[in-house]
Every structure is written in C-alpha cells, then in structure tokens.
Amino acid sequence: MNASAPSPTLALTPTTRALAWCLHLLIVGLLALAAGRAVADGRPRAGLIVAVAAACALVYAAGPLWPRIRLSRPAAAWWLAAVGAVWVALLALSPEAVWVAFPLYFLQLHLLPRRAGPAVVAATAAAAVAGFAAHQRSFSPAMAIGPALGAAVAVAVVWGYQALYRESERRRRLIEELTATRADLARAQHTAGVLAERERLAREIHDTLAQGLSSIQLLLRAAERALPGRPDVAARHVEAARQAAVDDLAEARRFVAALSPPALEGTTLADALARLCATTGARHPLTARFHLTGEAAPLPTAYEVALLRIAQSALANTVRHARAGTAEVTLSYLGDHIALDVVDDGTGFDPDRLPAPDPGSGGFGLAAMRARTHALGGTLTVESAPGHGTALAARLPLTPPTDTEPEARP
Numbered sequence: 001m002n003a004s005a006p007s008p009t010l011a012l013t014p015t016t017r018a019l020a021w022c023l024h025l026l027i028v029g030l031l032a033l034a035a036g037r038a039v040a041d042g043r044p045r046a047g048l049i050v051a052v053a054a055a056c057a058l059v060y061a062a063g064p065l066w067p068r069i070r071l072s073r074p075a076a077a078w079w080l081a082a083v084g085a086v087w088v089a090l091l092a093l094s095p096e097a098v099w100v101a102f103p104l105y106f107l108q109l110h111l112l113p114r115r116a117g118p119a120v121v122a123a124t125a126a127a128a129v130a131g132f133a134a135h136q137r138s139f140s141p142a143m144a145i146g147p148a149l150g151a152a153v154a155v156a157v158v159w160g161y162q163a164l165y166r167e168s169e170r171r172r173r174l175i176e177e178l179t180a181t182r183a184d185l186a187r188a189q190h191t192a193g194v195l196a197e198r199e200r201l202a203r204e205i206h207d208t209l210a211q212g213l214s215s216i217q218l219l220l221r222a223a224e225r226a227l228p229g230r231p232d233v234a235a236r237h238v239e240a241a242r243q244a245a246v247d248d249l250a251e252a253r254r255f256v257a258a259l260s261p262p263a264l265e266g267t268t269l270a271d272a273l274a275r276l277c278a279t280t281g282a283r284h285p286l287t288a289r290f291h292l293t294g295e296a297a298p299l300p301t302a303y304e305v306a307l308l309r310i311a312q313s314a315l316a317n318t319v320r321h322a323r324a325g326t327a328e329v330t331l332s333y334l335g336d337h338i339a340l341d342v343v344d345d346g347t348g349f350d351p352d353r354l355p356a357p358d359p360g361s362g363g364f365g366l367a368a369m370r371a372r373t374h375a376l377g378g379t380l381t382v383e384s385a386p387g388h389g390t391a392l393a394a395r396l397p398l399t400p401p402t403d404t405e406p407e408a409r410p
C-alpha cells in the first residue's frame with residue numbers, strides 16, 4: 001500500500017509506512033529493469049525506453065511529494081491516471097514493463113473507491129496482457145495467467161488488509177470509548193464519595209460539636225441570668241459548661257482521628273445512653289430517664305454510633321426547642337431489629353411544617369438522623385403535635401447491609 005497516497009479512510013501506521021517503502025522500491029526496481037534490459041540488449045529504441053521509464057519514475061515520485069494526493073481521492077485518481085498513461089507508453093516500447101502492472105494493482109485498489117478499484121485493476125491487467133501479446137506477436141491463454149493471477153492476489157491482499165484495518169479501528173474506538181467511560185465512572189465515583197463523606201462529616205459535626213456548643217451556650221446563658229443574685233447556681237452552670245467543653249474537645253479529637261465516640265469506649269451502648277441522660281439532666285432543667293428492654297446483644301460499631309448520635313441529637317433538640325420537663329429514652333432489643341425511642345412532654349410541633357434547614361438557624365437534626373438510619377437500612381419516624389410533646393423512633397434491622405461499615409467512623 002502506498003503510504004505516500006493513502007486512502008482518506010486509512011491512517012498511516014508503521015506497518016503501512018513499511019509497505020509503502022517496499023512498494024516504492026519495487027516500482028523503481030521494475031522500471032530500472034525495463035530500462036536496463038533495453039540498454040543491455042542494444043534495442044533500437046533503448047534511449048526512448050530509458051527516457052519513458054525515467055518519466056514514469058518522475059510522475060510516480062510526484063505522489064509522495066504532493067500532499068494533496070494523500071488527502072483527496074480525486075487528486076489521487078488523476079495522479080494514478082498520469083502514472084498509468086506513462087506506463088502504457090512504456091509498455092508499448094518494452095515487454096518488461098508488464099511487471100510494473102503488479103505494484104500498480106496495489107496503488108489502484110488502495111487509492112480508488114472500493115467499486116472503482118477492481119474495475120481499474122481489471123483494465124490494467126487487460127492492458128498488460130495485450131501489451132505483452134503485442135510484443136510477442138501472438139496470444140495464448142498462458143499469457144493472461146500471470147497478470148490475472150497478480151490482480152487476484154492484489155485484490156485479496158488489499159481487501160483483506162482493509163477489513164483487518166477496519167476491525168482494528170473499531171476495536172480502537174471501542175477501547176477509547178471504554179477508557180472514556182471508565183474515566184467518567186471514576187470521576188462519578190469520586191464525586192459520589194466526596195458527597196457521601198461531606199454528608200457524613202456534616203452529620204457528625206451537627207451531632208457532636210454543634211450540639212455541644214449549643215449546650216454550652218445554654219449553660220452560659222443560664223449562668224448569666226443567675227449571676228446577680230445566685231452566684232452558686234451560676235458557678236454550677238459555668239462548671240457544667242466547662243465540662244461540656246471538655247467532653248466536646250474529646251469528641252473533636254476522636255472525630256479527627258476517626259475513632260469511635262469516647263462515650264462508647266470500654267462500655268456498652270446502654271451504659272452510654274444512661275450516662276447521656278444523666279449528663280443532660282445535670283446540665284439542663286430536664287429530667288431525662290433511660291430504659292432498657294429486651295435481652296442485650298452485641299451490635300456493630302456503626303449501629304452503636306448511629307443510635308448514640310440520634311439520641312444525642314434528639315435530646316439536644318428537646319433541650320433547645322421543646323421546653324419539656326421530662327424525656328424518656330428507651331433502647332429495645334426486639335429480636336430481628338433494635339429500636340431507640342425518645343419521648344418528651346414538651347410543646348411539640350407540626351412535623352409537616354418544619355422550616356427548611358438554614359446554616360444560620362440550624363434545622364439539620366432530623367435530616368441527619370434520617371440519613372443515619374437509612375444508611376443502615378432502618379427507618380426513622382417522628383410523631384408530634386403542638387402542645388402534645390414529641391415521640392421519635394429509630395428502627396434498625398439486626399442484619400445490617402454490607403456497606404454500612406463506613407458509618408462506623410464518626
């Protein structure tokens with residue numbers, strides 16, 4: 001195949017370049033053979049044969065040197081016509097020119113359209129047979145075998161190569177599409193991972209640091225109100241705020257180190273919830289009581305973290321918004337699932353008319369609790385009405401999904 005004038009549908013490759021150079025050398029060699037035989041045999045028109053062979057070589061050389069032939073089929077067709085015309089003239093002068101027909105087959109099949117190529121090859125083969133027969137002054141079927149067989153081989157080789165090339169191109173495009181799809185998938189997975197991590201961090205910050213700071217703020221306000229006339233009460237509030245700050249600092253350090261909550265270190269979830277109720281009751285004007293029902297069973301760390309965070313967030317909401325006197329926290333082992341219920345006797349609210357979460361005023365608590373339970377395959381329900389308190393229930397199955405382990409990291 002002539003790499004200097006490839007079909008617009010085929011791109012240059014190291015293989016096509018090598019084949020092109022072989023074709024160049026073959027044509028030059030065959031033209032030199034025709035000219036050399038004429039000179040060696042002392043033919044009467046040897047000088048003319050050498051001149052026409054040189055002209056054929058020059059016309060052929062225009063192909064590699066003219067870039068337009070590599071890009072345009074019409075230009076390639078005109079170039080082939082010029083090469084063919086000079087070759088026919090050489091064939092009329094020298095019988096050795098018949099061998100040049102074989103490389104011409106490859107040029108014609110490679111550069112011309114698929115339908116026109118075989119027809120031109122057939123015409124070239126006929127011209128070769130006719131020219132050789134004219135020099136021999138006779139014709140026999142054996143004279144047609146060589147050119148015809150060469151034409152058939154050229155057609156088979158070129159069409160086979162083109163079929164392999166098209167298959168290679170399809171595979172290359174498929175690989176590029178797969179590579180692009182893989183890159184898109186990797187970017188999508190990365191984005192999903194970043195969003196999931198942001199959501200997890202938002203839940204942890206809300207349920208730990210934000211709730212702790214809110215508790216400290218409430219304690220300091222209570223101390224400020226008690227300070228003029230009851231310094232002892234103010235001191236207790238300040239001490240409670242200081243202890244809350246210590247606890248929140250420990251939470252923050254564990255949070256940064258991706259460890260479990262300090263409230264769960266060396267203890268059970270039930271004990272951690274009992275201490276949470278005791279601490280909440282000591283720091284705020286709220287009686288929080290803990291109840292345990294059912295037979296306690298080991299839980300995955302992700303479950304313990306999620307239930308503790310839900311309880312912390314629920315009690316923090318009770319302290320901040322409910323103006324409740326009592327809150328009941330119940331942890332229930334119910335065979336195939338575990339339940340956490342937080343019930344208070346506060347002012348209540350309309351669950352259908354909650355304000356949208358706002359960075360300035362908060363409102364992310366329920367969304368964070370629902371995200372925790374849904375991530376573990378559970379459910380969260382909230383029942384409340386103005387003036388009738390609030391009941392929050394989280395239910396988690398005791399056969400957790402396999403992808404819940406990431407939630408174990410607070």
